[in-house]
Amino acid sequence: MRVLIVDDERPARDKLQRMLELEPDITAIERACDGVDALEQCAAFLPDVAFLDIQMPEVSGIELAASLPAPAPLVVFVTAYDQYALQAFDANAIDYLLKPYDQDRLQRTLARVRDRLRARESPRLSTLPVRQLLVSERGVTRVVKVDDIAWIETADNYVVLHTPGAQPLLRQTLTGLLGQLGGALVRCHRRAAVRPELVERIVSLDKGDCELVLRGGARVPCSRQYRAALMDRLQGQA
Known part of the structure; x- marks a missing residue:
């Protein structure tokens, strides 16, 4: 132990x-x-x-x-x-x-x-996702509720958590963070993930890429590689 x-x-x-x-x-x-x-x-x-x-x-x-x-x-x-x-x-x-x-x-x-x-040790026991994140910036620790995160984007060795009124930086990989969140946000680009229930419009671009317009006006890139899985998730919510 x-x-x-x-x-x-x-x-x-x-x-x-x-x-x-x-x-x-x-x-x-x-x-x-x-x-x-x-x-x-x-x-x-x-x-x-x-x-x-x-x-x-x-x-x-x-x-x-x-x-x-x-x-x-x-x-x-x-x-x-x-x-x-x-x-x-x-x-x-x-x-x-x-x-x-x-x-x-x-x-x-x-x-x-x-x-x-x-x-x-039983394979039937699942791991619960985290409900909030602790983000330390300039000596101040911010508690960020997962439910408040609209979308995430990468920034060098950090991820930016887009929440109402703040965009704190967390030292974490996007893949690692999404693994902790239990599907609350869905990857839509190699550098971004989005909360699917906030997607209001999908604007098609060249070569199968698109842009997601979220409730509140944020615009999030979505690449062809991840578009089909995102569309499946959106249809499942309807």
């Missing part, structure tokens, strides 16, 4: 790590001090389970859980406040550890984690 500890307080991280190191089946432990650091760790470390503090600066543990990229680790919330329990379980948390906790209480949590990890 690979474990990621996310807490903005070092003593809390140290305590949990000491307790986890007593478990023989935990093979690796990494730590993060905030939500942005945790997302980077998830991409590089690929934890099986993440222990998330709820109250952290800029990005809460609840927001972080909703932003974990697929395949997301299992989530255990760790907090000193019991008023977040309903929100935690709405976020599909495995457990809710209330500080201060002891080794026996942690053991019960780990038993649930092990059971769920065994269940994940």
Whole structure:
């Protein structure tokens, strides 16, 4: 089992790590001090389970859980406040550890984690798409709801998320991001993807290419390579 500890307080991280190191089946432990650091760790470390503090600066543990990229680790919330329990379980948390906790209480949590990890080996279990993304720009972390993204385009090593009133940049590939979104947006060009329900008109161009006019007036390129699949998706919505 690979474990990621996310807490903005070092003593809390140290305590949990000491307790986890007593478990023989935990093979690796990494730590993060905030939500942005945790997302980077998830991409590089690929934890099986993440222990998330709820109250952290800029990005809460609840927001972080909703932003974990697929395949997301299992989530255990760790907090000193019991008023977040309903929100935690709405976020599909495995457990809710209330500080201060002891080794026996942690053991019960780990038993649930092990059971769920065994269940994940079943091919019938699907991975849920992310519901929001965390975008860090100039020291500020923005929470972007996936439902607010009208279309996406590539920009060098980034993608531009076109949302109402803002176009934040996310360091990610278009292919990788679409894999996390579970079909919410459809690729229409090698450099673009669109939310199909926002397409109002399709303007034909030369050589089978076209331009998509979205609700609100945005114009998005659509190449011949992706046009047929997009048309199938649009017909399926009718």
